[in-house]
Amino acid sequence: MRTIRTFIAVNIGIHALRAIADEQSALRRRVGERGGDVRWVAPQNLHVTLRFLGQVTEPMVAAIQDGLEPVLRTIAPFEVTAAGLGVFPDEDRPRVVWVGLREESGALVRLHSAVSEVLVRMGFNLDDKPFTSHVTLGRVKGGDGPALAAALAESGERKYGAFTVREIACYRSDLRPGGADYAVLWHLPLGGRARGARPEESEPVMEHEIPEEQPFSDAVDEAPDEGETKE
Numbered sequence: 449m450r451t452i453r454t455f456i457a458v459n460i461g462i463h464a465l466r467a468i469a470d471e472q473s474a475l476r477r478r479v480g481e482r483g484g485d486v487r488w489v490a491p492q493n494l495h496v497t498l499r500f501l502g503q504v505t506e507p508m509v510a511a512i513q514d515g516l517e518p519v520l521r522t523i524a525p526f527e528v529t530a531a532g533l534g535v536f537p538d539e540d541r542p543r544v545v546w547v548g549l550r551e552e553s554g555a556l557v558r559l560h561s562a563v564s565e566v567l568v569r570m571g572f573n574l575d576d577k578p579f580t581s582h583v584t585l586g587r588v589k590g591g592d593g594p595a596l597a598a599a600l601a602e603s604g605e606r607k608y609g610a611f612t613v614r615e616i617a618c619y620r621s622d623l624r625p626g627g628a629d630y631a632v633l634w635h636l637p638l639g640g641r642a643r644g645a646r647p648e649e650s651e652p653v654m655e656h657e658i659p660e661e662q663p664f665s666d667a668v669d670e671a672p673d674e675g676e677t678k679e
Contacts, residue, residue: 451503453621454633456512456563458496458556460583461611464530468494468547468608472585475533475545478599484591486545493630494583496549496556498563498616499574508570509618513634515566520616521639523562526555530583530608539597546582547608556581556613559638563616614638 460468469491479486504512529550535542549556560579568574588596615637622629 449505449507451505452509452633453502453623454504454509454618455500455621456498456616456618458498458559458613458616460494460496460530461609464609464611465491465494468530468583468585471533471547471603471606471608475585475599475603478602479591479596482592482595482599484596484599485589486586486591486596487589488586489584490627493628494585495619496581496583498560499567501567501572509633512567512570512618513636515570516563516616517636519562519566520636523555523559523638525612525614525638526551526553527610527612528556528581529610532605533585533600533603534582535588535596535600540593542588542593542596544587545585545596545600547585549581549583551581559613559616 459465472488472491472494476486476488501512530547531550532548534546534548536544536546551557557579560581564574615635617635618633620631620633622631
């Protein structure tokens, strides 16, 4: 039976996404000037991974959607703020560059837990790493760790904007020589009324309208590492 390489994710509101893409472009230049070697995620592929599923059959993809739908009806939309830069696992041996996500009520962690619980009941063998909410910007291939840390420090504790999480999506991930191609398999909305929603975030947040001003031929699919899951 045909299988599909899939993951479940939250997409980033368009205003925050543009700000993160701008930061990524500036960071790419600074890291390059310091001799760092990072494979950057294409801006249109930036997102928040909830769970990487691996190879899944087509019927199971549909079954996951059916299993999650009643659970997500009980979770209200909520606001997340993208802010700050960091690396996994640490500055001495950086392997992943990321933008952080702040959500004081714990709603994003609860969403991750709810999705995970449904998947476990369906027979998925999931890792038990603590969920660290972030947006992966790139993976470090080589270079000086302290130099990369210095490049990150120039950005300070910048905030990239808030967005309202209103739905999740399941993506197909096709690996190509130039990077991963993503395609949406399904969307599922969260139920209830939004907490902290802003008028400018009333449009769907599952958008990727990023201007392609910078070439990203070296962008690659994310891989498993400390604090993240593979997709």
